[in-house]
Structure formats: C-alpha cells, structure tokens
Amino acid sequence: MTDATLNGELPLSLEPSYLGAGHSLASWLTSTDHKRIAILYAISITFFFFLGGIAISIVRVELFTPEADVVSADTYNKLFTFHGIIMVWFFLVPSIPTTLGNFLLPLMIGARDVAFPKLNLFSWYLNITGGLFTMYALIAGGVDTGWTFYTPFSTMFSNTHVIAAAMGVFIAGFSSIAAGVNFIATTHMLRAPGMTWFRLPLFVWAMYATSLVMVLATPVLAVTLLLLIMERWLHLPIFNPALGGDPILFQHLFWFYSHPAVYIMVLPAMGVVSEVITCFARRRVFGYDFMVYAMVGIAVIGFFVWGHHMFVSGQSAYASIIFSFLSFIVAVPSAIKVFNWTATLYRGQISFEAPMMYALGFLGLFTVGGLTGLFLASIPVDVHVTDTYFVVAHFHYIMVGGSVSAYFAGLHYWWPKFTGRLYSEAWARFAAILMFFGFNFTFFPQFIAGYLGMPRRYHVYPPEFQVYNVMSSTGAVVLAAAYLLPLFYLTRSLIGGARAGSNPWDATGLEWQTTSPPPRENFAVIPRVTQSPYDYHPVSEAPTSGRRKAHGGSDTE
C-alpha cells in the first residue's frame, strides 16, 4: 500500500464517505448534504469563472494595439459588461462562502449539516437560475451597461438585454440571502458542546461576518434592480430625471449593496488566510480577539462608505468628505489583520507548501490593493484617477489578487479533505508562483497607465499607453495559464492521487479530526471542544529549532 496516512492514524469509522452515498446524477442534484452542495457550487462557479475569463481574454487581445482591430466598440462594451456581471455575482460573491464555507462551516463547528439543508440546496438552484438568465442575455445579444447598470442609460437608452441580465442578478441575490441566513443560523444554533464564540476558527467568524453583509446588503440590490426592471419594462418613471426622478439615487442604492459586496468577497478570503498561515507557520494566530473584532468591524463600517464611489457624481461635498473619512477608517481593521498575520509568521516554523504560497501571495497583493484603496478614498486623488485604469488595477488587486488567491489557497489546503487525495505539490507550487507573477504582470502596469490618464472601458486608446497594455495583455496570458493549471493537476489527483489521510497538514481544527473525505454525518460522535483554535504551540514555548513538531490538535490530550 502506498496510501499515506500521515499521522499514522486509521480511519475512525468504516462508514462510507459522502462521495459514496450515491453515484447517480440525481443523488447529487437532490442532495441536501452541505458537502455535496459545496461540490455543486464548486462546479458551477468554475464554469462561470472560465466564462467570465473568456470574455476578458478577448478584451485583452483587443487592447494589444491602440486601434480597434478585433471587436467593434459595441461588442467591446458587451464583453467587459459580461465579464463584470459574471465575475462579481456568479464567481466572486458565491466563491468562498458557497464552496469552502458550505463544506467547512458545519465541520469546523462540529455540526452534522447546516441549519436548513433544503434551503441550502434551493439556494444553489436559485444561483443557477440566475446564471441562466444572465447567459440568456449574453446569447440573445449581450448587455452594454457595464456591471453597474447605471440609469438612465440602462433604463432609457441601451438597446441591449438589460432586463434579462438584471433579472439574473436579482435571482442570484436571493441565493446569497438564503446562504447568509443559513450560515448565521448554523453558527448560532449548531456549535458543538464547548465550541464557544471565542473558540470559533477565524474562518467561521469570516463566514459569519460575510453572512451579515449578505443578508443586510443584498435586499437593497434586489430592490435597485427591481426598480430598474420596472422602469425599463413597464415604463414606470422612477429614476427618470425628466419627471423629477433622481439617477444619483440609483447610484446610492446600487453602491449601498455593491460596496459591502467587496467585503462579501474579501472577508471570506481573510478567513481562509488565517487558517492557512497559522497551519504553515505552526503558530497560534496573533491577536485572535482583535482578528474577530476587525472582521466584525469591517462588516459594519463597510456599510457606511459607499459614497466614495460617487465623489464625481454630483453628491454633496459634505457627504463626500464624510464618506472619504469613513473610507480611511474602514482600512484600520484591515490593516490590523495584515499586521496580525505578519506577526503570526514571526518566529513561526514556516514551510512553503502550495496553500501557504497562495496565502502569502494574498498578503502582499491585498496590501497593495488596500493601500491604493486609500489613495482612492482621498478625494483629490480620486477626482484625478476616477474612471481610469488605476481604479481597475486597485479593485483587481483586492478581488483577484486578494480573493481569488485566497480561494486557491483554501482550495489547495482543504482539497485533501474534500476528495481524500493529495495533489502534485510541485505543480501546485509552480501554479502559485505563476499566478502571483502573472497577476502582477497583468495589473501593475494598469496602475501606471491609469495614473497617466488612460480611461477605462474604451476599446481604443492613445498610442503612448500601448507599452502598458502590451505588458498587461502578455501578463494575462501567463495568468490564464496559471488558472488553467490547477484544473489539470487537481483533476489528475482525483484519479491517481495518493490517499491523504485525515490530517495531511498536521493541522488543528475539527474538520481535520474526521476522515477524508468525511462521512455523510461528518462525525461519528459530535465532538466536544476543550481548546482554543490554532493550538499549534503555546506562546511560551516558541520553537527554537527548525524541525516541525507533529502536533495534531486533540491527539495530544
């Protein structure tokens, strides 16, 4: 037998894993098992990720030269709109919560499933229905409003399939709300005995904070899109300025959701990184309490900064000043988290397995994204770079450099738990490095082009920006390769990968105490929790030698 049971432990039970609980398609499509639903989500968001990726690849090809040589202006508008809508609502928002979160939240708190398993499955169907509407909009001819659907263009002037796309996002929003309600109720009601609030892994706190934002922000988006549909479809004047309506109000409502949505994307990433960094630095997380307060703080303050998207929209100057101030404030808890991760690394026994490399990539890219966010929170700078590639680079550093890196960190970290198999570590490390390199190659030049004045959303541009665009487009090729690689080596691991054993990383946390892949019931017996999370070693016994201690959570009791 070549199967590696790394901790020398035997499977705790002979129950079949959740993967063995039925092999028909119907057994997957009607399953209320949170683990299977997580896999359904993983498949659908991967599909949407590559769909959105194809759209932006054509954009990057077009931008290789200053002239229009691949697509027309209209097609270009439709491509970046489709990229934005798909990536935001069908990849980034559901990405970590509905895959990693769905799979791990019950495992991490010692529960058998989420609080409302049927609602969980229903939320996936809602998400797919929304996706079908959006794809219909694409096939029928596309949408050209940008992902922000600004009125009055979207309601009165655009000749594209705005209603179908808005309807798709509207429906997908309810899938978000359902997931949020489910996660909040699960965290409150289904924690195992001894799993107190301040013993929760930070990933669980991240899911909790994210769910709060999902539940309280998404309905506002739903209303905004509903009003847009009413105005466009039934011709009810709502934002129409000719009759005294206020298009700026649409922007307020839209960003009241869409700024907190950034935290829906990045809070889960912070949760993943907290788990990965502690494991591969073999260190207790630095400042656990402040990590929790910081996440809740981000979730709350994040609701009051939306006006920084509207500095040049004509909102009151006083409003802009307040929003600017609050946008600086919301950076404080994020900074606390960056410092705490860094402090966690201090005197750690760091090893560079693939998940850790993705997580360290997150740390650097998120910091760059966050700091450039402060540039943009400052009104004079923002006025200068509004609607330029500087903004595009900034939010891609947060959403792609931050969230997508963390998604890959989590995917690799928990892959052995999901599938019971080990992937090729060498290929995974290579992909992690390639992704970091490709990402910076793609997006760093956009900071410069944007600062020099290149506007976003144009398919032609002055020739002096070509050098930055060529860099960006070349980097995008590297990045695309880096995103395709995991598809191959992770799939390969399913067929011939070595058995992972329950706990291949020697990590703490309840999810590592059950078998890999876990049985349908998650745990044979509901565990009893007696320790804080991240019990890698006591603070007073900071390791002095470079040798990793085998320290497997409850095994040491």
Place this chain on the structure above:
Amino acid sequence: MSTAPRVLREPWQELSRQRQGATFGIWVFLASEALFFGSLLLLYTVDRISHPQAFIMAGRETDIWYGTINTAVLMTSSLTMAVASQAAEADMRRLTIWCLSATVALGMIFLVLKGFEYAEDFDKHLWPGINFALKDPAAQLFFSLYWTLTGVHAIHLTIGLGLIGRLIIMGGRRRIQLRENPQVEVTALYWHLVDVIWIILYPLIYLMGRS
C-alpha cells in the same frame, strides 16, 4: 397515513433547538426583508421631500375606501394567524386548520379588493405614461411608487398564501404534524411581516394629502 411523520429533522439533535433555530432563521430573513422594503421607503421619502406638492395632489387620487377596508381585512388575518399559531402549540388541530383557512380567505379577499382597486386606478388613468391623469410630472413618481410598493407587497402576500395553503393541505391530510412544528411559527412570522409592511404603506399611500 395514520401517524404524522416526525417533526425532528437532520441536522438537529433535539426538537426544542430545531424550533429555536427555525424561528431565529426567519427573524434573520425578516431583517433582510426590512432592508428590502426599507430601500423602497427611502426612495419614497426622497421623492416626497423633493416634490411635496405633487405627492399631496397624487395622494388624493388614491381610493381611501379600498385602502381602509383592506387594512381592516389584513389586520383581521393577522389575528387569525396568531390564533392558529397558538392553537397549533396547544395541539388543537381543528382550530388550527380553521384559523389557517380563515387567514387564507382574508388574504384572498385582500387581493380581490386590491384587484378592483387596480382596475379603478387604470380607469382613472393613474398608470404613469402619456395618458396620465395628473399634470404635475412628479405625480407620476408617486404613482410609480404606488404600483411598485403595492405590487411587491401583493407578491409577498401571495407567497404567504402559498405557505399557509401548504400547511393547511399537509396538516389537513396529516402529512405533517402541526403541533410543535417550526413551520407554523415561521409561516406566522412571515405573515405578520406582510401585515406590518401594509401598516406602514397605508398612511404613506392613502393618508397622503388628506390631513
């Protein structure tokens, strides 16, 4: 089916906890709904502050009789729903079914009256557009919100009717046990939300311009 299936479901270990969880979950969802209607009310507030005269003029065009009778109908349905919820707790199955049916009946009366009111509004050219009855363009904003708010409320109410109807059919045929079933409480809370929203809409729509 002689014995109703057990109420306790995976992943819950005990029924009391499951009931707590279901009630907690619906409250979280109601918070979400509060933001949903809250943003519509924000829109109403902003438009009303910007166009006070037009809103007064437009508000007088609504039919206060339909509005008031419907308010009474819906409040009564809240009563029957509350009684149904308590009756289910006390294991009074027939009273529960009877009260749930009364709630559905009252909800349907509300929708029928609302339908007559909508027909009257159409006849009076109160649908915004070229043939709109009032001269002030901002009056169209009021009626855009009127149709949107009452329409969204009616959709919520219809979903509520579906949920209660399900309880009646499943409970009546003993496919589910109504006593201690968290679905009764959850449905009741949702129904009360629909009523509370109407209590807020009633003065904003029907008492506007009539003081």
